Amino acid sequence: MSEIRVSAPDLDEADIAAVGAVLRSGMLAAGPMVAELEAALCDTTGAAHAVAVSSGTSALHCAMNALAVAPGTEIVSTPFTFVGTVNPALMCGARLRFVDIDLDGFGPDLDQLHEAITDRTAAVVVVDLYGQPVAADGVAAAVGGRVPVVEDACQALGAAHRDRPAGNLFDVGCFSFYATKNVMSGEGGALVTDDAEIAASARRFRQHGMTGPYEYAELGYNYRMTDVLAALAVRQMARLETITRARQSKAATLNAGLAGLPGLVLPAAPDGVSHAWHQYVVRVTDDFACDRDTLAKHLAANDIRSAVYYPKSLPAYPHVAAATDGPTAFPNSERAAREVLALPVHPKLSAEDLERVVTVIRDIAGG
Numbered sequence: 001m002s003e004i005r006v007s008a009p010d011l012d013e014a015d016i017a018a019v020g021a022v023l024r025s026g027m028l029a030a031g032p033m034v035a036e037l038e039a040a041l042c043d044t045t046g047a048a049h050a051v052a053v054s055s056g057t058s059a060l061h062c063a064m065n066a067l068a069v070a071p072g073t074e075i076v077s078t079p080f081t082f083v084g085t086v087n088p089a090l091m092c093g094a095r096l097r098f099v100d101i102d103l104d105g106f107g108p109d110l111d112q113l114h115e116a117i118t119d120r121t122a123a124v125v126v127v128d129l130y131g132q133p134v135a136a137d138g139v140a141a142a143v144g145g146r147v148p149v150v151e152d153a154c155q156a157l158g159a160a161h162r163d164r165p166a167g168n169l170f171d172v173g174c175f176s177f178y179a180t181k182n183v184m185s186g187e188g189g190a191l192v193t194d195d196a197e198i199a200a201s202a203r204r205f206r207q208h209g210m211t212g213p214y215e216y217a218e219l220g221y222n223y224r225m226t227d228v229l230a231a232l233a234v235r236q237m238a239r240l241e242t243i244t245r246a247r248q249s250k251a252a253t254l255n256a257g258l259a260g261l262p263g264l265v266l267p268a269a270p271d272g273v274s275h276a277w278h279q280y281v282v283r284v285t286d287d288f289a290c291d292r293d294t295l296a297k298h299l300a301a302n303d304i305r306s307a308v309y310y311p312k313s314l315p316a317y318p319h320v321a322a323a324t325d326g327p328t329a330f331p332n333s334e335r336a337a338r339e340v341l342a343l344p345v346h347p348k349l350s351a352e353d354l355e356r357v358v359t360v361i362r363d364i365a366g367g
């Protein structure tokens with residue numbers, strides 16, 4: 001029985017050759033491939049500007065800096081996400097204010113979001129968790145234009161909300177090209193925006209605040225992406241639709257195969273949403289035949305890997321709790337952290353792999 005991995009890089013010989021070509025060119029730092037990647041991101045998202053950087057975290061840091069997230073300000077976000085969503089605000093010296101998630105889709109509770117914005121709020125950060133864009137209309141209504149909205153679309157490249165591409169649903173969008181992402185370069189990231197000032201700020205911030213040769217207008221970092229890595233991402237951007245369709249088809253197979261099992265809540269893309277299925281995440285509730293960790297062990301015993309994204313609500317981490325204003329207990333986030341389990345959904349899965357996943361889960365559920 002071969003192992004079914006929870007994620008697998010989807011690289012072909014031509015991708016590897018593209019990296020070889022960059023190595024032979026002698027242009028290893030930022031160069032033509034980075035510019036190509038930025039053009040492809042503008043093309044895909046419809047955003048006017050794209051700034052490629054070294055990671056999703058650095059893209060979010062550029063966004064926070066551009067929006068004057070600083071000591072004395074707060075960002076409003078959700079606690080059920082990767083810690084990289086909020087660490088950039090902390091790097092800027094800001095405080096955090098969380099609102100709970102809505103268990104359908106893991107976006108922010110819109111009433112709480114509306115209430116949480118105050119005159120200290122510098123920005124709202126929403127997360128397109130698992131590749132599902134947040135309810136953009138609801139978020140826009142709750143925020144009401146009072147503060148800018150940053151979209152953490154690190155998991156959602158290729159997704160869309162009412163035909164509007166993820167990453168370009170709000171003022172700034174951030175992507176990650178980390179090794180497990182739908183488009184990946186090992187490490188890497190990018191910010192997209194229609195706002196020329198935000199883009200210019202990000203371009204300075206990724207390069208020591210540089211405005212010209214040895215001209216430094218402000219503090220910045222070295223957040224540049226390399227051409228070696230951009231070459232990989234460019235190749236995958238060209239087949240993004242194929243990648244997304246493959247994931248959508250695997251998710252549909254899992255949804256059909258796992259339907260009707262008591263206590264197993266399956267993920268569903270709401271009407272008008274094209275889900276990128278970065279992760280296929282079920283919720284194993286108390287009504288299921290066993291608890292989440294027992295199911296994960298049963299899958300592992302059958303050589304099927306699964307994963308928990310994420311095992312804790314963020315205020316469980318001391319550095320986050322210390323920087324959090326307002327509530328720190330969030331029932332829906334804590335419940336999600338107990339119940340979620342990501343099953344394999346990557347494009348390399350065969351029909352037999354998916355059948356095995358379904359059979360093993362049906363077996364433990366007794367149906």
Ligand SMILES: Cc1ncc(COP(=O)(O)O)c(C=O)c1O
Nearest residue numbers: 055056057082084085154176178
């Ligand atoms: C939701 C979310 N936010 C932020 C990040 C940070 O991206 P990176 O790991 O590229 O820094 C990631 C990816 O790991 C993510 O999934």
